Amino acid sequence: MSDDAADPPADNPYLDEPPTDFDPVEALTEADAAVQAERLREAIRYHDHRYYVENDPAIDDRAYDALFSRLRDLEEKFDVRTEDSPTRRVGGAPRDELPDVEHVAPMRSIDQGGEAEAVREFDRRVRQGLESADWAGELEYYCEPKFDGLSVEVVYEDGVFQRAATRGDGQAGDDVTENVRTIPSVPQRLRGDHPDFLAVRGEVYMPKPAFQEYNRELVERGDDPFANPRNAAAGTLRQLDPSVTAERPLSVFFFDTLAGTEFDTRWEMHETLPEWGLRVCEKTDLKPDIEAAIDYRDARLDERDDLDYEIDGVVISVDDTDACEELGATSRAPRWAFAYKFPARSEHTTVRDVVVQVGRTGRLTPVALMDPVEVGGVTVSRASLHNPAEIERLGVGIGDEVRVRRAGDVIPEVAEVTDADGDGHFAFPETCPVCASPVERDGPMAFCSGGLGCRAQRERSVQHYASRKGLDIEGVGEERVQQLLDAGLVADVADLYELTVEDLTDLEGWGARSAENLIAELDEAREPPLADFLTAIGIPEVGETVAASLARYFGTFDAVRAAGEDDLQAVEDVGPTVAAEIRDFFDSEANRDVLDRLLAHVDPREAETETGDALDGLTFVFTGSLDGYTRGDAQDLVERAGGSATSSVSSNTDFLVLGSNPGQTKRDDAAEHGVETLDGVEAFESKLREYGVEVGA
The missing domain is CATH 2.40.50.140 (Nucleic acid-binding proteins)
Structure with missing residues (x-):
């Protein structure tokens, strides 16, 4: 049970017309600061609920900001911050990657269609299924907008926000805990009589007015705007730096429970979630039959342009959860729900x-x-x-x-x-509009033949080379690249390594520290891993996966560069088209010139090419996050030793490796098939050593 009840907190001075003329922080004792901070946290949670869930704010924005600022000052001065404090919404430390996390229950997709007859056919299937199951209840349909955002799983334990993940493949998704924590409409602590454990599904979105304002700011800064609110929400939620997410206007609707509690009807769920502080959509409704559900969809279509959020249809679900249980689900989608899509605008x-x-x-x-x-x-x-x-x-x-x-x-x-x-x-045009090189046609598409001799390609290649997908050189973003090209300091990636502190400090916006930092970043990128280097130089059709395969197969950059198309096609993930693209890239005179100058500064590290057979015939599956390993690192370790790493547990699986926050589905499957489980990194590495694989210190 949460201490945060559904009614207003008793004896809290920061609810109605709260005082904002606080005494100086320095005048408080640590004990007084702790008491005031707890009252502020309690009040802010209450005001968040009134604003985001009830749509009935009790105070104005200025007063709310004053309370929030005071709480932050107290927590910073006296170190009285709690794990579920509202101030944690401002963002945490940046991450190197978003690890996978397995869902507590599958997040299935929904069958869909855009014609009324498809909806009526869904109704017929539902009625036939329930009749076959001798279900005698009253069939009603729970109708809700189909939000055009990004679906997430949010988990609470003892009422406190624990983690969040994107839908991903339905079984596992990206761990976006710290990013979702920054969304104001996601409560850090549940209210009322909530379950001890609760996993809920929500849709993160960017409100349309906020989206248009944010896009206007991007255009004014000279950046490309987002194409639509969904892209803006998805890109924001997958930021590696939570403080960036905190600055962008995201919101959420919760619309389903995945684990931790059961309801007799979906409508009961809809009415209960707000009591726990979870925001639901006010447009959700209960309809007596399928024709009324179709009318509901038509009404949402008529008003979609007036809504503050994007929807692309409605979801029609059987309301009674016992009936849903009887109908069941396919491997992909529940049989009790159907998405009635809108026509394209x-x-x-x-x-x-x-x-x-x-x-x-x-x-x-x-x-x-x-x-x-x-x-x-x-x-x-x-x-x-x-x-x-x-x-x-x-x-x-x-x-x-x-x-x-x-x-x-x-x-x-x-x-x-x-x-x-x-x-x-x-x-x-028959020539490139940037460099005037001849345009070459490849089927329906057209390409500039100028290669890295074309400024547009050079500019984008430099950006890509320094990006997170390339060598991750901090300080070489789009604006910086344009500035360096305009100043004549950089014409291609090779010129980056010839920059000096003096070159940079002569430019507007560069100080000695930022210049020294960039030079240091470039020095650290002089001996990159071969796979990273192959990704960074921008070979068409060569992303991270293909680059890793090339590195493992050939071992050195010179060997990749000299390989013929037949040799290239012997590599996993490389077919005739990709092989031809690689060969054309290295055969280009302009590319050869840039690469020769680049290799005068950069020496890609040789990759290991030998594959052992110690794990030959053994299959591993991983679930959860492994301390010290990315999922790709762990799988690569197994495959280098001759084993196989797959994504799902079956009778052919030999070992299930459990990381932190492991998924229940894979554990259940392992128990069903008698698969040995290895709990944690130490058990995983110990098992590898049993088979003669060298790991760890």
Whole structure:
């Protein structure tokens, strides 16, 4: 039971018209500070509930900010912060990666369709299934908006927020605990008579007004805006630095319980979650039959543009949970729920210009610049034309009226020309608009042949080289790269290593410390792992997985560079197309020049190529987070010794390795199949040593 009851906290001075003229922090004793901090935490939780759950704030924003600031000052001065303090929402320490975490229960997807007849067919299946099961209850449908955000699992123990994970593949997702902690509408502590353990499913989203304001700020800074609120929410939630997430306006609706409690009906769940402080959607409703549920969907379609959040349909579920149990689920989706999708939105506008963007790999993408038009509540002024073949298919030209839609209800694209007022379709350029190199066609797509001799490709290649997916060189972001290119200090990645502190401090915005830090970062990147280097140099079709396979197979950069297409195709994950891309990259004269100069400064470390056979015939499965290992590191260790690492437990599995926060499903499967479990890193490494694999110190 939580101390935080559903009623207002008793004898708390910070509820109605709270005083904000506090005595100086220095004037308090530690005991007085601890008492005041606890009352402030209690009051802030109460005000959060009134604001986010009840939509009925008790105080104005200025008073709330004063209470929050006072609490933060007390906690910093007297070290009285608690694990569930509201001030933890401001963000924690950055992380190197987002480890996987297994869900306490599967997060299944939902069958869906966009036609009323598909919904009626769903109703027929439900009724037939319940009739076969001799279920005699009253069939009603629980109807809720289908939110267009990012689904998460949130876990509470003893009423206190413990962890959060994205949906991922439904069995495991990214650990986004510290990021979700920063979302104001996610309570750090539950209210009322809550279960001792509770796992709930919610949808994280960026409210539309906040999204448009945030995009405006991005454009004013010269950054690319997000295409839609869902992308903004997903990108924010997967930030490695929680303080970045804390600065962005996210919110959440909770809509399902995964473990820890049971309800007789979903409507009972809907009414109970707010009592525990969990925000639900006020548009949720209970309908007596499928036709009323269809009417509910049509009403949400009519009002979708007026909502503060994006929805792309509604979810219709059987309300009675016993009936849901009888209907069961397939391996992918429950049989008791159906998503009735909205049609893709589309509007008409006029194309004013077509620009051709040059990507890192030289791919040319035409983009239509249009009179701004509202498409599903989002102002769209540019839309992708994808490639030259699509322009020819559409016959689109400057001055034409076109119908714009959001493909998959997300990415703006030109669907068709509705009034060809222009002078014929846009003529795709025969030379690169940046470097004037000849444009080469590959099927429907077009590429600049200039390679790293093209400024656009150089700029993006430098950004990619220094990015987290490359060598993770801090201080070489998009704005810095543009500044270095404009100043003539950097033309390609090789020039990064010739920068000096004096070069940088002559530029606007650079001080001695930031310049020294960048030079130090570059020095640390002079002997990168081979796989990281292969990813960083931007070979088309070579991401982290293919780069790791190439490194393991060839061992050295020189061997990769000299390999023919037949040799390359002998590598796992490399087929004919990828092999040809790799060979073309290394055969390019412009690329060869840059690489030769780059290798004068960088010496990629040789990779281990030998694979042992100590674990031959053995299969390992991992669940939870392993201290000292990423999931990829652990799997790679097993595979190097001749074993196999798979994602699911079966009768062929030999060992299940349990990390922290292990998933129950894999443990249950291991018990069912008699699979030996290894509890923790020490047990894992001990087992490897039994088979002669050298690990650890």
